Amino acid sequence: MSDATRDFEHMEINAPVSASGGEYQLTGERRMVFRGAVILYYTGIFKVDRSCCGAGGGAYALVVGFVVDRAYKITPAGRPVSRVRPVENRREQARIESIIREQDPLIRVVFL
Numbered sequence: 819m820s821d822a823t824r825d826f827e828h829m830e831i832n833a834p835v836s837a838s839g840g841e842y843q844l845t846g847e848r849r850m851v852f853r854g855a856v857i858l859y860y861t862g863i864f865k866v867d868r869s870c871c872g873a874g875g876g877a878y879a880l881v882v883g884f885v886v887d888r889a890y891k892i893t894p895a896g897r898p899v900s901r902v903r904p905v906e907n908r909r910e911q912a913r914i915e916s917i918i919r920e921q922d923p924l925i926r927v928v929f930l
Contacts, residue, residue: 823886826902827893829860840866840875849885852914858882858902859918861925878926879918881905905929 834843842864850857859882865875882902889898905911915927 823901823903825899826858826882828889828898828900830897831860839868840864844880850917852884852910852917856885856888857905857914858885858888858900876926877922877924878928879922881911881914881918881927881929883930 828847829844831844831847834841842862844860844862846861848859848861850859860880861877862880863875863877865873867873867875883904884902885900886903887901889900891899893899905914911929918927919925
């Protein structure tokens with residue numbers, strides 16, 4: 819396990835982002851306690867409607883990591899910045915994914 823931390827600028831919620839094959843949108847910023855530490859993650863939706871391979875969509879969770887120092891500074895644009903430590907341990911990732919999927923079995927879980 820690495821002790822490396824990094825700054826993470828919190829992302830905007832409910833702002834559609836256009837991509838080459840479609841678009842995605844973050845729908846929520848969430849936190850959960852895992853083994854006594856706080857995990858920061860986002861939920862979102864995506865749709866693929868401009869792809870040569872067909873159309874589709876779904877929901878996802880984007881796990882940022884363990885919060886080391888929450889909103890410890892603000893960017894010039896007014897966005898909070900937290901210090902986080904990525905979830906690198908595969909067993910922890912599997913357990914966190916399981917907890918998130920208990921709430922929504924169809925969600926895809928991605929770790930930064």
